[in-house]
Amino acid sequence: MAEKELHHRPEKIPSWKSDFPIEEEQATHVGRREFAKFLGLLSGTLALGNGVIVIKALAFPAKPLEGEHFVCNADEVAVGKMFQFEIEGSKIIPYILIHLEENEWRAFEQKCTHLTCAVRYREDLGKIECPCHHGFFSADTGEVLQGPPPRPLPRLEVVVRDGKVYVREEQQEQTV
């Protein structure tokens, strides 16, 4: 009998419930006030993000490539072919060297300006193609011909000396 009585006695409220008297609905409910405050916080964060871009652009400007870099021997790349190479600086940046015609060489960064996919030279089209979203760049200037890329491919100047191919930062100012 005593056991039964014990069994039927209403359960005690756990001590943590009395310590934190917050109902579940109260804790999980997101009111319109909270939502509006969250939007205010988001607005502040976005402004901060925009500020970070300005600070980064002012404090850490992009460094131009210094000096000439050897790529390969000129006879290694046939006319209409492409050669991939990398230049190690503060970051390793991949480039492509294109042998357009006799004594016509071009070098561009290999990262597509849309979403940094690796671009490649299409000999049959005479254009540089980004296979991810079908963006096309001019093989002559690196300008965008078609597709989603927002900017032209960064370009390097090619110097052929004694049968060897070198690249360096472009000397003349780029036309926008």
Added chain:
Amino acid sequence: MSNFRRSQNEAHPNKTNTLMTAIIVLLILFVGIQIWFLFGALNNALQDNIYFALTTFIGSFLLALASFWLLRYLPDPLKKSQKKGNNQKETNKKE
């Protein structure tokens, strides 16, 4: 005793609701414009266009200030106003 605030609230019971909706719509508009600015700034900073990044930052900062300022006009929580109402009624009864 009825006062101006109480009679206004009774005459326009949906006012709080409308105000809240207006504030949220404005905040979403501000945040939307800021996302647009941020996207543009990211793209243009990569092209060494610092002036665009600076202009969008100023715009975004002003919009953030406007958002914080709007939060001042959030209506009081319903529970509080109900209690206030009850208290008022009680005081009215006493009077």
